[in-house]
Amino acid sequence: xxxxxxxxxxxxxxxxxxxxxxxxxxxxxxxxxxxxxxxxxxxxxxxxxxxxxxxxxxxxxxxxxxxxxxxxxxxxxxxxxxxxxxxxxxxxxxxxxxxxxxxxxxxxxxxxxxxxxxxxxxxxxxxxxxxxxxxxxxxxxxxxxxxxxxxxxxxxxxxxxxxxxxxxxxxxxxxxxxxxxxxxxxxxxxxxxxxxxxxxxxxxxxxxxxxxxxxxxxxxxxxxxxxxxxxxxxxxxxxxxxxxxxxxxxxxxxxxxxxxxxxxxxxxxxxxxxxxxxxxxxx
Numbered sequence: 001x002x003x004x005x006x007x008x009x010x011x012x013x014x015x016x017x018x019x020x021x022x023x024x025x026x027x028x029x030x031x032x033x034x035x036x037x038x039x040x041x042x043x044x045x046x047x048x049x050x051x052x053x054x055x056x057x058x059x060x061x062x063x064x065x066x067x068x069x070x071x072x073x074x075x076x077x078x079x080x081x082x083x084x085x086x087x088x089x090x091x092x093x094x095x096x097x098x099x100x101x102x103x104x105x106x107x108x109x110x111x112x113x114x115x116x117x118x119x120x121x122x123x124x125x126x127x128x129x130x131x132x133x134x135x136x137x138x139x140x141x142x143x144x145x146x147x148x149x150x151x152x153x154x155x156x157x158x159x160x161x162x163x164x165x166x167x168x169x170x171x172x173x174x175x176x177x178x179x180x181x182x183x184x185x186x187x188x189x190x191x192x193x194x195x196x197x198x199x200x201x202x203x204x205x206x207x208x209x210x211x212x213x214x215x216x217x218x219x220x221x222x223x224x225x226x227x228x229x230x231x232x233x234x235x236x237x238x239x240x241x242x243x244x245x246x247x248x249x250x251x252x253x254x255x256x257x258x259x260x261x262x263x264x265x266x267x268x269x270x271x272x273x274x275x276x277x278x279x280x281x282x283x
Contacts, residue, residue: 032058039075048083052076070111074120077103080125097131101162118180121169122189128166129196129203135159136206149222153209160207163200170197195237199244205251214251217245221248222260237272 030038035054042051058072060062080100087093111117135155142152148259173193176188201221208214225245232238246264249257 002163005117032064032071035069035172036075039072039079043075043079043082046086048079051079054080057150067114070107070114073103074107074114074116076121077107077120081123084127085130093134097134100127101131106205118176118182118186119189121173122193123168123195125166125173125196128162128169129200132159132163132166132203132207135162136203139207156207160204160209163204163207167197167200167204170194170200173240191232191235191237194228195232195241197223198241201245205248218248218251221245236271239268242268242271 029061035058039051039054039113042048042054048106055072055076059069064072077100080096084093084100087096104120107120108113108117111120114120134161137198139155141212142148142155159184170193174190174197176191177183177190180186183190198221201217201224205214205217205221208217222245223251225241225248229238229241229245234240242264246261246268249260249264
């Protein structure tokens with residue numbers, strides 16, 4: 001039996017009342033990379049606690065290199081990101097989001113020369129997008145169910161902070177990837193960063209408290225999305241920009257903006273009818 005399955009075997013033995021069950025273990029040595037892959041497999045199966053034990057063991061092992069410990073720290077951040085995404089209750093999701101945020105922040109701060117630093121920054125930025133949107137949802141729901149304005153504003157303020165941080169990280173990557181020596185390898189990642197940065201104006205605008213700042217952010221989004229759509233008219237992600245541009249226009253009361261909303265949504269409908277399925281155009 002693989003030694004790494006010992007916690008699972010013991011748990012099952014306890015669960016079914018076979019605590020004295022003898023588990024025969026074969027002494028095996030695994031590389032750190034094998035343990036990292038094993039932890040990722042456990043995470044994929046929602047066995048987060050066991051995955052955390054494997055990662056903690058790497059970090060606590062004196063024989064692990066600094067780079068290997070850094071990789072384990074990054075996987076812990078990804079673990080909490082996954083727990084946040086899969087959380088069933090409000091408390092679970094909030095706790096996981098706070099731990100993921102702290103773990104990512106520590107990694108990008110302390111391991112800036114790690115081989116996976118660019119991917120880690122992207123993972124962190126993408127997590128902050130999801131977290132910011134979740135906090136906006138909580139802002140809306142708090143008001144809907146009669147919660148206090150103070151609590152709702154707290155969610156909105158956190159959303160704004162996280163979304164702005166996400167935008168900063170995407171901007172860093174847009175500058176860093178072209179000069180990284182990995183331009184070809186990270187070409188798709190660069191396109192995703194440009195896409196997220198363009199659509200984030202809409203999310204940040206939703207999290208703005210001041211009305212003038214809110215409308216100014218939506219206008220920035222309209223301008224940025226026009227440029228993004230023009231530069232990406234040969235791929236479906238560019239057409240998806242029409243959806244976000246339309247949503248930004250929808251925040252304005254002027255008739256001209258209402259006409260732009262219709263034009264944007266019609267452009268998106270055209271894309272999905274005529275572009276989806278074309279093998280030359282991908283997400």
